[in-house]
Amino acid sequence: MQQTIPLHSAIPGVTDADIARVFDPCVVEEFAADSPTWWKALRDVDAKLERRTPTWDHWLNADGQRTSALVQRQYDGKWSRVDFEAELRGSRLGWFEWGDRRMRARTVGYKKVFQLWLARVIDWLKPSSVVEIGFGWGMHLLALAVQFPEIRFRGVELTASGVLTARALALDPATPRLLEDFVVDPLRDGGAAARLDLCQGSAEALPLPDKSVDMVMTVLALEQMEQIRDKALRELARVARRHVVMIEPFRDWNSQPRHREYIRQLDYWTAAIEELPAYGLIPVAATADVPQKLTSHAGIVVTDVERG
Ligand SMILES: C[S@@+](CC[C@H](N)C(=O)[O-])C[C@H]1O[C@@H](n2cnc3c(N)ncnc32)[C@H](O)[C@@H]1O
Secondary structure (H helix, E strand, O other): OOOOOOOEEEEEEEEOOHHHHHHHHHEEEEEEEOOHHHHHHHHHHHHHHOOOHHHHHHHHHOOOOOOOHHHHHHHHHHHHOOOOHHHHHHOOEEEEEOOOEEEEEEEEHHHHHHHHHHHHHHHHHOOOEEEEEEEOOHHHEEEEEHHHHOOOOEEOOHHHHHHHHHHHHHHHHOOHHOOOOOOOOOOOHHHHHHHOEEEEEEEEEOOOOOOEEEEEEEEHHHHOOOHHHHHHHHHHHHHHEEEEEEOOOOHHHOHHHHHHHHHHHHHOOOHHHHHHHHHHHHEEEEEEOOOOOOOOOOOEEEEOOOOO
């Protein structure tokens, strides 16, 4: 049976003031609704979509599909040259909208808001084990491990370079100090990063037994898996004992033509929240009410795993 939930139900313990506290230090400029600079930013996105940005094609096959093989090749290159310090300092700038606020901000602010969501979801659900599927080079896992040392954290990632980079960072004594500004809660045990259990694998066939982890999470990883959507959702539901938590651009939040076109051209995730119960994943909270990029909006969906 499908369950209807309010799409703006908040995550317990996360208020707008909390989100602003995390994001606002990254804001470099705010714009009025009629600001020519802001409208130019929107026109620039539309122009990119109109001329089909050529580098986007590196991610797609001749049929315009984002295949796992191409995703793996592209991210393998990307994650072999991560500058951890620069990523966490976040010198890159992006355009963000949130309610009636329009902003230019350091993009790391967006990731800090995800950290806030994840930390409060962990406080709420109290898992004793967590696995992140598609952890990249480990940014979120490393940060969560040092804040929640009592939890067993694991990760499964498609690329060998992502696993290698994350393992090296997990063992580097300098990592906890670099994480200090990124984490939302005080660091409780810098040594906990070294205990992360990381492996290479695909969401299509997770190297984990049935119902083996309390909470399975993804952060902008399912967005890459439109071509394997059904298998990936089945696998998340199979290995999760209690919850699956996804921070992803669900269709519910991307109905604007600009968003739809961006997602279509890049063959990103188009699943809707109402499809989850068919996999035994029952949504209990969902919201995208945080600063968002202009190209597509990502939100968090917290689900209970149906007891079977
Ligand atoms: C946009 S990155 C996000 C990384 C990380 N979750 C973060 O938020 O920093 C997407 C990640 O998903 C991984 N990925 C894509 N398809 C995957 C699959 N089938 N199985 C496991 N990981 C996958 C990619 O290799 C990449 O590291």
